[in-house]
Amino acid sequence: MTLQTQSIALIGAGGKMGMRISANLQRSSFDVRYCENSPSAQAQVTAAGRELCDSDAAVPDADVVILAVPDIALGAVSGAVVPMMKSGAVLLTLDPAAAYANLLAKREDIHYAVAHPCHPSVFLERYTKEEHADAFGGVAAPQHVAAAFERGSDAQRAALTEVIRVMYAPVEQVHWVTVTQLAYLEPTLVETVACMVGTFMKEALDETVKAVGVPREAAEAMLYGHIQIALAVAFRSTNPFSDACMIAIDYGKETIIKPDWKKIFDQRELDKVIARMLKVDKIERPTETV
Ligand SMILES: NC(=O)c1ccc[n+]([C@@H]2O[C@H](COP(=O)([O-])OP(=O)(O)OC[C@H]3O[C@@H](n4cnc5c(N)ncnc54)[C@H](O)[C@@H]3O)[C@@H](O)[C@H]2O)c1
Structure with a gap:
């Protein structure tokens, strides 16, 4: 994973989180491939002006593979995706439960990260209508993110921070904790x-x-x-x-x-x-x- 260009494969691009983070990733300079397997969710991805890509084509080149699929599916989906990942790439999940429970498919030569949005604070000073309307975050109201990345270099963490800041933008701060602390x-x-x-x-x-x-x-x-x-x-x-x-x-x-x-x-x-x-x-x- 380099500090400049990053290619990203987003699995589950038509789900609730997939659609939210796609809207932000689409505006970035990252090379993003949108993968989705349910026909109704695929229709949402294309209606938003994003092109669909097969995970078999998207995953092998990706520096970061984001799994925006339901937590109970993460064991099976990671089992299919992890063997295709390139060495040194990062598997990023959006909730700590599956990582904490050791359900993600394992490989020694890839990295594992989790990044969960904190949502905009109840104490946030909001100035615009858009900020007031953005209860979830990721649209107009700044939020923090809690994330875990327990192995890997500082440079990789810095590169990952850039991805996380775009996915959940606007982001005030990314807090790094362990997977257990995140849980x-x-x-x-x-x-x-x-x-x-x-x-x-x-x-x-x-x-x-x-x-x-x-x-x-x-x-x-x-x-x-x-x-x-x-x-x-x-x-x-x-x-x-x-x-x-x-x-x-x-x-x-x-x-x-x-x-x-x-x-x-x-x-x-x-x-x-x-x-x-x-x-x-x-x-x-x-x-x-x-
Ligand atoms: N929904 C939230 O408010 C929220 C908030 C923070 C974190 N999260 C986390 O985000 C992740 C996704 O949750 P969600 O609520 O967006 O789920 P969701 O059910 O809304 O969407 C999941 C999407 O993944 C797709 N999918 C499943 N298997 C796939 C595969 N093999 N290939 C391609 N697409 C596949 C499904 O068709 C669906 O469109 C979970 O880890 C969840 O804990 C969710």
Whole structure:
């Protein structure tokens, strides 16, 4: 992989992530080959003005092969793709689960990387309508990226950073962590906790409307404003919670959260949730990595 010209094979170019990152890669100077095997997704790729390419033709020349396919398919897809890759190339996946679970086909002479978008921060200062509309990131609102690349040189990492910055643009910073740390970021921190709390708040909103009879608009207004202030106080210490609010917070923790909830940071629990997500019986890890 050189620092200037890079050829990229994108497998799964017509999927959700494939379409998002293609829109950015298409505007770059990289030589990108778009591979997709489902007819309806292929139609999306061509409708967006991108030419389809067979993976057999795209992969052998590629410096970076991006696998934008569902995590449960990564074992089989990497099994087909990895033997075709040129020596020294990078296999880039977009989520740590399969890499963590050792499901990717192995070859000693290629490199493995994972890059996951952080999505634009809730604290991001947004100025334009486009920035406000870009909740996912990759369009107008700057975001960070968490990535893992555990072997390989600094030059290769620098080259990979360029690809990641284009795929998820606009990118403020790429944070390099280990695959295991990335797995603790997602699922543990952001899905098991943050997304769970998001859906939990929605259930609490519905219950306030259904069980107590509060008009939905009133409940939504009260909740949405308080989500903003709760995050600002908890994460940014903009001002303290009131004494009465602290009592209500303690009551909520006692009543809702299990005392041993921090076990989610035990690696055996991480293995459990990732096995469940990948629909495999158990995770085969060579060593305890954390
Ligand atoms: N969707 C998200 O919000 C999101 C966010 C961050 C990371 N990711 C990660 O991105 C990856 C892709 O997820 P997605 O949600 O975009 O999946 P998706 O199901 O939307 O798309 C996957 C695409 O891959 C195609 N595909 C499957 N096997 C193929 C093959 N052998 N050759 C060519 N194409 C093939 C499918 O036809 C489909 O179009 C996963 O690793 C996921 O964890 C997803």
